[in-house]
Amino acid sequence: MYERKTIPNLNCGLDLIGEVLYGKWKIRLLWFINEGYKRPSELQRKIPDASRRVLNIQLKELEEHELVTRKIYPVVPPKVEYSLTEFGKTLIPVIAALGQWSDEHETRLRDVILKQTVSSDSDNT
Amino acid sequence: MYERKTIPNLNCGLDLIGEVLYGKWKIRLLWFINEGYKRPSELQRKIPDASRRVLNIQLKELEEHELVTRKIYPVVPPKVEYSLTEFGKTLIPVIAALGQWSDEHETRLRDVILKQTVSSDSDNT
DNA sequence: GCAATAGGGGAAAAACTTATCCCTATATGA
DNA sequence: TCATATAGGGATAAGTTTTTCCCCTATTGC
Numbered sequence: 001m002y003e004r005k006t007i008p009n010l011n012c013g014l015d016l017i018g019e020v021l022y023g024k025w026k027i028r029l030l031w032f033i034n035e036g037y038k039r040p041s042e043l044q045r046k047i048p049d050a051s052r053r054v055l056n057i058q059l060k061e062l063e064e065h066e067l068v069t070r071k072i073y074p075v076v077p078p079k080v081e082y083s084l085t086e087f088g089k090t091l092i093p094v095i096a097a098l099g100q101w102s103d104e105h106e107t108r109l110r111d112v113i114l115k116q117t118v119s120s121d122s123d124n125t
Numbered sequence: 126m127y128e129r130k131t132i133p134n135l136n137c138g139l140d141l142i143g144e145v146l147y148g149k150w151k152i153r154l155l156w157f158i159n160e161g162y163k164r165p166s167e168l169q170r171k172i173p174d175a176s177r178r179v180l181n182i183q184l185k186e187l188e189e190h191e192l193v194t195r196k197i198y199p200v201v202p203p204k205v206e207y208s209l210t211e212f213g214k215t216l217i218p219v220i221a222a223l224g225q226w227s228d229e230h231e232t233r234l235r236d237v238i239l240k241q242t243v244s245s246d247s248d249n250t
Numbered sequence: 251g252c253a254a255t256a257g258g259g260g261a262a263a264a265a266c267t268t269a270t271c272c273c274t275a276t277a278t279g280a
Numbered sequence: 281t282c283a284t285a286t287a288g289g290g291a292t293a294a295g296t297t298t299t300t301c302c303c304c305t306a307t308t309g310c
Contacts, residue, residue, distance in 0.1 A: 013227030077256040102138030109141040202286035
């Protein structure tokens with residue numbers, strides 16, 4: 001596994017939440033697990049843009065941070081289910097707030113993101 | 126400047142907010158600007174762990190995303206002040222929710238983050 | 251035997267972010 | 281004249297994350 005070379009900043013609260021929530025797909029993983037998509041293959045289908053590998057890695061990190069638990073059923077073919085811990089559940093309202101804000105401002109967000117991405121043809125002051 | 130090679134995912138709301146809020150220091154920049162620290166040098170003093178360079182870059186991105194405005198005073202030595210736009214201000218409650226959650230769970234967060242970071246001496250199942 | 255399904259992981263490359271170093275310019279003060 | 285404060289940018293290096301590719305287990309079905 002990759003080993004960090006810089007010490008994480010843990011000064012303020014915003015550093016702390018950053019540590020557990022950073023990762024391109026983590027917020028969505030938590031969200032979908034909360035919605036009932038528990039098995040790795042289900043989550044992969046819900047987030048097709050992410051590689052299988054990364055989802056595994058990020059799920060493992062969420063597990064290490066005690067936000068989700070992983071239950072392995074001893075069957076063949078193997079079956080695994082993730083669930084939110086009580087701790088993980090406390091994050092759901094926060095994620096909901098993020099989601100609600102983006103939904104409210106969806107159009108504008110798309111505008112400013114695309115304006116920046118798609119190269120600057122029309123540069124309006 | 127750096128040019129993206131992968132298209133951003135803009136499927137769901139959580140993608141959108143990710144686009145404008147990702148960046149190691151962005152949330153704190155917004156927070157401190159909201160608290161009244163407006164000048165680049167002030168912000169750098171508030172966030173000493175970040176390099177001057179990155180703060181400039183991330184401030185510029187926040188500006189491109191219309192979350193902050195930059196006002197340049199034509200004086201010497203130069204003076205610049207950032208302010209939240211109306212759009213940016215709508216994000217403050219969301220950031221407050223993030224901060225509140227981390228504050229409520231600060232001890233536990235430090236635990237799980239450090240347990241993971243400081244190498245695994247005691248591996249408890 | 252081979253493919254599909256369900257889970258996982260190592261190695262390396264590509265992509266992306268952040269840090270470091272050095273440069274511009276002006277006014278003030280030593 | 282030189283250092284400092286102010287604001288910013290380019291080039292490059294270092295660090296980190298994500299993707300890609302390939303391999304492994306075991307069973308069912310063809």
